[in-house]
Amino acid sequence: MWTRRRFLLTAAASAASLTVPLSAGRALAREEPDLVLRLTAAPDRISIWRGTGTEVLRYRAEVLRGRQDAVRPSSSYLGPTLELKRGERVRIHFVNRTGDPSIVHWHGMIVPDRADGHPRHAVGPGGEYVYEFTVRNPAGTYLYHPHPHGFTGKQVYYGLAGLLIVREREERAYGLPGPEHELSLVIQDRRVGRDNQFVFKRTMMDDMNGVLGDTVLVNGVPDAAFKVSPRSYRLRLANVSNARIYKLAWSDGRPMRVIATDNGLLSSAEGVQTRPYVVLAPFERVELLEDFGERRGGAEVALVSRAFSGLEMMDGMMGGMMGGMMGRGMGGMMGGMRGPGQGDELLVARFTVSTEAHARSEALRLPEPVRIPHEGKHAIYTQLAFRHMRGFFNGRRFEMEAVADDERLPLNEGTVWTFSNDGPGMPMPHPIHIHGVRFRVLERSGGDIPEELREGLIDAGYKDTFLIFPDERVRVHVMPTEPGLFMYHCHNLEHEDGGMMRNCLFGENTAALIRNKRNVDGK
Numbered sequence: 001m002w003t004r005r006r007f008l009l010t011a012a013a014s015a016a017s018l019t020v021p022l023s024a025g026r027a028l029a030r031e032e033p034d035l036v037l038r039l040t041a042a043p044d045r046i047s048i049w050r051g052t053g054t055e056v057l058r059y060r061a062e063v064l065r066g067r068q069d070a071v072r073p074s075s076s077y078l079g080p081t082l083e084l085k086r087g088e089r090v091r092i093h094f095v096n097r098t099g100d101p102s103i104v105h106w107h108g109m110i111v112p113d114r115a116d117g118h119p120r121h122a123v124g125p126g127g128e129y130v131y132e133f134t135v136r137n138p139a140g141t142y143l144y145h146p147h148p149h150g151f152t153g154k155q156v157y158y159g160l161a162g163l164l165i166v167r168e169r170e171e172r173a174y175g176l177p178g179p180e181h182e183l184s185l186v187i188q189d190r191r192v193g194r195d196n197q198f199v200f201k202r203t204m205m206d207d208m209n210g211v212l213g214d215t216v217l218v219n220g221v222p223d224a225a226f227k228v229s230p231r232s233y234r235l236r237l238a239n240v241s242n243a244r245i246y247k248l249a250w251s252d253g254r255p256m257r258v259i260a261t262d263n264g265l266l267s268s269a270e271g272v273q274t275r276p277y278v279v280l281a282p283f284e285r286v287e288l289l290e291d292f293g294e295r296r297g298g299a300e301v302a303l304v305s306r307a308f309s310g311l312e313m314m315d316g317m318m319g320g321m322m323g324g325m326m327g328r329g330m331g332g333m334m335g336g337m338r339g340p341g342q343g344d345e346l347l348v349a350r351f352t353v354s355t356e357a358h359a360r361s362e363a364l365r366l367p368e369p370v371r372i373p374h375e376g377k378h379a380i381y382t383q384l385a386f387r388h389m390r391g392f393f394n395g396r397r398f399e400m401e402a403v404a405d406d407e408r409l410p411l412n413e414g415t416v417w418t419f420s421n422d423g424p425g426m427p428m429p430h431p432i433h434i435h436g437v438r439f440r441v442l443e444r445s446g447g448d449i450p451e452e453l454r455e456g457l458i459d460a461g462y463k464d465t466f467l468i469f470p471d472e473r474v475r476v477h478v479m480p481t482e483p484g485l486f487m488y489h490c491h492n493l494e495h496e497d498g499g500m501m502r503n504c505l506f507g508e509n510t511a512a513l514i515r516n517k518r519n520v521d522g523k
């Protein structure tokens, strides 16, 4: 089905179609891009632990034209960090050298639908896809990762993911530490077999809870340790785990000072959000402003994920159910194989403060607030459910092209989208992501948020992913600006691959979009 020939045709067709206007009223600039990259996904074997090398999938990138510093290579399986500037015109040639279909999604970035990495654009082994977009997002910490339907969890797990950092000139005026005093931490958990290999899905528990690992890797490295100067740092934290939710805190009890969430810096009206800990669900990001100068020279401090039990009940219940279904021995065995549960204490990374003199930090000036809309003209409602090991939105599962009436949003007008996690089946939290927009969380009803996680939820700023708890209702304000077929889904990658994903259509011209899709596929 995924023949090489078909996908080369697809690539040619999609490259050619990029020269035509993307949407009525806004023709794609015919000018040459500022930056041209090639991004290749391919198998590799790297040394993570002593002994046998680990089989991974790995993104590599090279600059074909433009700033060489747009690609910062990684020394592990993790993809290189792409550093883009706001306003830059970018073209990226993606080459799929994995053995499965793949496509790249720029998580959190607002790009034309054709450049969004929708699974309908997936290319087979040997296939290529050309992306073209202008960087419209503000400075912030974004991600890129695969998005082929049914293979996303596996490909991310084996290593396909990377950071995408957007910078802009205005950042200097905010008094933030410069790029030399920034640290990015991509946080992932992996189950590691005796021969140093990543162990992906093993049991039906993995489809249910998502794959949880027993080892934390930061930037692809176990036991991550950083040496820092006694001064302020900008720390970018990204949860790129398939399913694990972290409760991140400093081991010495100092508060977390959050200056940015998923889609850029908080505004001066919101201010720095100071929390005892931060709850970070899969593919959410936060940026912290951390003054290591407030600790004595030589001090060691760890970033940890604190234990919590609120979600463990579900694990326990499932363990019991499985035990009942398969007999004690089997249930016990499965429990034993599972590794640390969702709420277990984990060490994420260690920081050692050097003994040089404390550098005073500048005053922070967060950007001016933009008007936050509180009501939309339009309203849609989505009920989440998880039953028979599968997730549903309004009773539906993923279909490649289908869009229901309650999945259509007008362009350039506000819609209040209510998600209600009270459908039939298993009560569980889900990290929900919407493509193609940056949204505001207007309200959460509370529901069954465990008391010990409550203070760590940060809904401030512009978000692209939010965590919804059992029995909770969350209202978000969405205003699409790019027309076309995008998607929303649970970002627990096993739930996503299991079909807890749907299309959403921005703008009216459905017929034209579907035609456009046929052109791209060359059908």
Ligand code: C2O
Pocket: 105, 107, 145, 147, 283, 433, 435, 487, 489, 491
């Ligand atoms: Cu980060 Cu649809 O994904």
Ligand code: CU
Pocket: 391, 429, 430, 431, 490, 491, 492, 495, 496, 500
């Ligand atoms: Cu989910």
